[in-house]
Amino acid sequence: MSALAALIPHQADMCLLERVIEWNDESIHLETTTHRSLQNPLRSGDELHAVHLCEYGAQAMAVHGALQAQARGSTAAPGMLVSLRAVEFHCDRIDDLPGPLHIQAQCLQASAASQQYSFTVSHAGTLLAQGRAAVVLGETPAA
Template sequence: MIDRAGILALVPHQGAMCLWDEVLDWDADSIRLRAHNHRDPAHPLRGDDGRLRAVHLCEYGAQAMAVHGGLRARAAGGVAKPGLLVALRAVELLVARIDDLPGALECEARVLIDSDAGWQYAFRVSHAGMLLAEGRAAVLPQSAT
């Protein structure tokens, strides 16, 4: 298991914007993560009404990709290339909000495409065994300037 400090060392998302607390399992093709921060009243994605909408699960999915990319790069002796989220596809949100869920969020993300031109993953976010959201996300490499 990799804790939050280990995740922070892998991704550009820092402080409260780093949404994952721990990596439960990973291999070259997939990753499983857990987070508890959706109940935090100071969550950076909460709306003015204090609610955290299910659409924000797409950011959890995208950050799962970033963590996985960081782990894969580190295993290969390097660091992950910076990327830019460019597309979400086939997203299904099965709840309206997530700030009222009592337990941890879990995400499974799986590599669909890995090339020099970009990456595509499928992600599924659940709570207590219930699927909350799923979809695909695409990231293009960003040149370091």
């Protein structure tokens, strides 16, 4: 199990992120090459469409929340993605991109009940997608 999979509910091939580059209380920067994997569960036929970059952004949010909780000595509350807003795509597909994707998420608002983030996904310095996402949080698991 990867270190990131231990932090979030996404397991096996569905854990799309591979490495945290840096993070602080407000934001996180990760990278991955899972967009190239033939085992990527989001693939449709031989392609991975740009719309799936929203999942990469949502997983970055989950990792950020888990790292924040871990730093406080607790466990992150489970979350459910409830909305995507102002999402823009600057490509059609991503499976043919040779290098790693860079995923950044910035916390815009956080409470015990919900979180809102902005996210960007880029490749080789080129913006692929950007948007905002909202998550409703459940009960924090007992320690």
